[in-house]
């Protein structure tokens with residue numbers, strides 16, 4: 001298993017990123033020793049999981065600081081994603097939030113800067129800030145998170161809106177609502193989805209059918225849940241772990257090939273949506 005053979009996903013601007021990245025929500029709060037969490041992120045880089053997703057919200061900046069420590073000396077290997085909180089997402093607020101994130105992350109540039117979710121500040125204002133940050137070299141791409149189809153249509157209608165790089169949303173076997181509308185909408189436009197909480201924060205792992213299919217492949221339920229996601233085109237999954245052993249497992253999800261029997265069994269246990277429903281968020 002080398003870092004080079006990892007599947008990648010192409011962003012609209014033409015750049016490839018690893019289809020399996022690393023989430024960070026919940027790190028830096030003492031669940032695991034800090035050294036383990038840093039070692040886990042660094043091991044993920046060694047194994048080619050070079051996209052790291054964080055946010056100014058996580059631990060009120062503590063997680064960005066931990067990420068900054070983990071990637072110190074290895075910045076060039078990382079595709080770094082962070083997010084601005086919606087109440088900071090005014091024109092000047094976004095620029096100030098970005099500067100704070102850069103400092104905590106100990107870097108000069110963020111690769112992808114996302115609006116974490118949408119609130120009342122007009123999208124055009126946030127977009128204007130994103131464009132200025134790109135011109136200033138502080139971010140390379142921008143995108144959104146927790147945007148449903150109507151929000152996506154709105155952003156595309158704005159001047160400059162077509163350069164949105166991704167939409168990061170909740171997507172896993174128990175949260176398949178986006179397959180009805182948002183996912184096809186994104187596929188039609190070759191816009192990758194970043195699937196957050198890909199193992200439903202661990203709640204998915206005790207499901208008997210997931211365990212059954214995983215046992216047939218001689219892998220863990222977490223690996224199976226990730227394999228189900230990353231077998232799809234234009235999906236980037238960002239599992240979070242502070243446990244180095246779990247990083248190895250998660251990376252090995254690419255080695256699992258699900259056949260029709262597996263997929264049918266999973267579809268019966270986790271049915272795809274038959275009608276549209278509002279986007280779910282965690």
Ligand SMILES: NC(=O)c1ccc[n+]([C@@H]2O[C@H](COP(=O)([O-])OP(=O)(O)OC[C@H]3O[C@@H](n4cnc5c(N)ncnc54)[C@H](OP(=O)(O)O)[C@@H]3O)[C@@H](O)[C@H]2O)c1
Nearest residue numbers: 023024025196197198199200201202222239240241242246
């Ligand atoms: N944009 C948004 O609004 C939004 C919302 C939620 C999440 N996110 C992003 O998505 C990332 C992932 O989502 P998440 O953290 O909510 O949940 P998740 O990745 O679905 O699940 C994390 C949990 O799974 C465990 N785990 C990971 N790999 C495992 C394995 N191989 N075997 C067993 N357990 C395993 C972790 O424990 P251990 O540490 O012990 O392995 C942790 O408790 C976040 O960290 C964040 O970066 C974004």
